[in-house]
Amino acid sequence: MTxxxxxxxxxAFDKIAAQIHxxxxxxxxxxxxxxxxxxxxxxxxxxxxADKTQMKTLLDAGxxxxxxxxxxxxxxxxxVAKGNPKGIHSLADLARPGLVVVxxxxxxxxxxxxxxxxxxxxxTVHPASLEPQVTGVLxxxxxxxxxxxxxxxxxxxxxxxxxxxxxxxxxxVVADYxxxxxxxAQHNSNAAAFIAFVLAPDGQSILKAAGFExx
Amino acid sequence: MALAGLGLLxxxxxxxxxxxxxxxxxxxxxxxxxxTATALGLSIFCSVTATAIALVLGIPLxxxxxxxTGTLRSVLRALTTLPMVLPPVVGGVALLLAFGRRGLIGxxxxxxFGVQIPFTTTxxxxxxxxxxxxxxxxxxxxxxxxxxxxxxxxxxALGANSWKVFARVTLPLLRPAIFSGAVxxxxxALGEFGATITFAGNLPGRTQTVPLAVYIALExxxxxxxxxxxxxxxxSLAILIGLRDxxxxxx
Numbered sequence: 498m499t500x501x502x503x504x505x506x507x508x509a510f511d512k513i514a515a516q517i518h519x520x521x522x523x524x525x526x527x528x529x530x531x532x533x534x535x536x537x538x539x540x541x542x543x544x545x546x547a548d549k550t551q552m553k554t555l556l557d558a559g560x561x562x563x564x565x566x567x568x569x570x571x572x573x574x575x576x577v578a579k580g581n582p583k584g585i586h587s588l589a590d591l592a593r594p595g596l597v598v599v600x601x602x603x604x605x606x607x608x609x610x611x612x613x614x615x616x617x618x619x620x621t622v623h624p625a626s627l628e629p630q631v632t633g634v635l636x637x638x639x640x641x642x643x644x645x646x647x648x649x650x651x652x653x654x655x656x657x658x659x660x661x662x663x664x665x666x667x668x669x670v671v672a673d674y675x676x677x678x679x680x681x682a683q684h685n686s687n688a689a690a691f692i693a694f695v696l697a698p699d700g701q702s703i704l705k706a707a708g709f710e711x712x
Numbered sequence: 713m714a715l716a717g718l719g720l721l722x723x724x725x726x727x728x729x730x731x732x733x734x735x736x737x738x739x740x741x742x743x744x745x746x747x748t749a750t751a752l753g754l755s756i757f758c759s760v761t762a763t764a765i766a767l768v769l770g771i772p773l774x775x776x777x778x779x780x781t782g783t784l785r786s787v788l789r790a791l792t793t794l795p796m797v798l799p800p801v802v803g804g805v806a807l808l809l810a811f812g813r814r815g816l817i818g819x820x821x822x823x824x825f826g827v828q829i830p831f832t833t834t835x836x837x838x839x840x841x842x843x844x845x846x847x848x849x850x851x852x853x854x855x856x857x858x859x860x861x862x863x864x865x866x867x868x869a870l871g872a873n874s875w876k877v878f879a880r881v882t883l884p885l886l887r888p889a890i891f892s893g894a895v896x897x898x899x900x901a902l903g904e905f906g907a908t909i910t911f912a913g914n915l916p917g918r919t920q921t922v923p924l925a926v927y928i929a930l931e932x933x934x935x936x937x938x939x940x941x942x943x944x945x946x947x948s949l950a951i952l953i954g955l956r957d958x959x960x961x962x963x
Contacts, residue, residue: 529931597831602914604932625831626913629928637913641814642830 498687499524499540501531503547503674504632505571505607508655509707510545516703517694519687527605527630535560535679542682543691545674547571548606552675565677568695569709571649572669573607573614575662576638583644585662588618591645599634599643600624607631610670611647618668635659654708674709727945734942735935742939750917751925751940758833758921759901762840763848766897770848771890777849778856796846803842804910811838811911835912836919840901848897855889856882892955899951903944 498521502510507525514521524531528547532554535541544561545568546552552565577585583596591598600622601608608627615622625643628634634646639658649672653661676695678688694700701711735742742748777788795803811818811829821827829835859882867881868874883890905923912919914928922940929937 527931533931533934597828599831599913602928604928624915626915626919627928628914629909629931633909640808640812642808642812 498522498542498684498691500543500545500691501526501535501539501541502543502545503528503531503606504630505547505649505651506545506674509569509651509704509709512703512707513691513694513700516699517691519691521687521691529605530629540681540683541679542684542688543676543678545676545695547672547674548609549673549675551606552677555677555679560680562678562680562682565675566692566696566712567673568676568692568700568712569674569704570712571651571672571674571709573610573647573664573672574650574653575664576635576646576648576653576656576659577644577662578638578641579658579660581660581662585645587662588615588620588664588668591615591622591647592620597625597642597644598622599626599628599637599646601631601634601647602627602629605630606672607634607647607649610672613670614647614664614668617670618664649708651708671710730938730941730945734938738935739939739942742936743943745936747916747925747929748936748940751920751922752943754833754836754917754920755902755922758836758840759844759898759904761837762844762901763894763898765837765841766845766848766901767890767894770845770893770897771852774849774852774856777853792849793846795843796850800843800904800906800908801910804839804907807835807839807842807907807911811835830911831913831915831919833912833918836908836921839907839911840904843904843907844897844901847900848893851893851896852886852889855886855893859885895951895955899948902947 498519500510500521501524504525504527507523510523514523524541528551531544531546532551535544535555536558544552544555552561555561556565575585575588575591577583585591600611603609603612626637628637631648631652634648635652635656637643638646639656650661653659676692678685678692682688695704696712705711773792777785777792780788808815808830810816813819813822813828813830818829821829829838863881863885864877867877872880903923904921905927908919908921909924914920914924920928922944926937926940926944929940
């Protein structure tokens, strides 16, 4: 069975895979990349997306079997170095001159959400880089090359190398993660079992431990 | 024969895919789109600068390589060609660990002078030079080794000093090797992706070269990605046809 999953799901899905004893291969990448691969005919059994828009693209292309179900939510957080040496406490602080801020590219969900959050906070940031995956943002902060980046709460929870600065609800964006089986799935029963596990209490508690909010 | 045909198909089919799927009606429009033009301009600047640096540093390196023998030569040669076989992303990580804010050289640069190399156009040029210079060094070293040394000896016998021998005899004899090496180096620099995105990041106008723009656009604007890919394809093909066998086939 092949699962195409948003890059941010990797820590949680690797744990789930270890528990369900199903022979599964995971393709983790930016949701946008996965959508492009699937619309170009890549074969997969399950698609777990980091936003509803991408899922809708595949629905409209007639590639999804049944109705997608939202299985988790994620919020944004500011990732900074351990100990927060630059004293970053809000989105507004990211506009400080001299600060190296890295964001995800607006073409991937994390980048789109980051832009929405910055717009809500009425903050203009001049990023040093627009990474093609949210994991790129995390690694630039973890390596100390960037002072701050906007990532998912789940990224901060699973990374040992960064610290999170919360973004208040009024400025935050809630990302919905839908999951669905694909129409051309070769392993229908495994796909259904995997989706059922993700939605069941056991799967939900693994997701919660990885920093996601339950569906 | 059948296997040869299959091999050729493996090369040709992806290219055919690009050509067939290209939005030919929009090529002009996509090329003139501000983001595309910016990426093209930056790519040309970075690849030409990287080639110039590679020439300045690579010709002396090739000279040293061609004059050494034994173990030293094997070691130097392995070090020089390493970036050719290293996955470029690994090269990018290595560059971060050397020139990044916490890197070997990057840390003192940052602490003493406040200089930050990652995420700058300089970083993109360094990444391209790192990955592409070996092509130049290898081509020139090959040229040096097949050089007829009698010309240099004759010049020396006629009283020319080493600098004069190098500038008036060696360099002109090496011209074809330098040219083909520089062109290959430039083409490799133009296509650089992995080391650039890892070390320099992705920002339009500063570090987003054409290959990075292709990668980003593939997900939001596939037409723009295909047009940019065609540009890279046309440039590479023109270079290889222009160089032909006489230079590429040289030992």
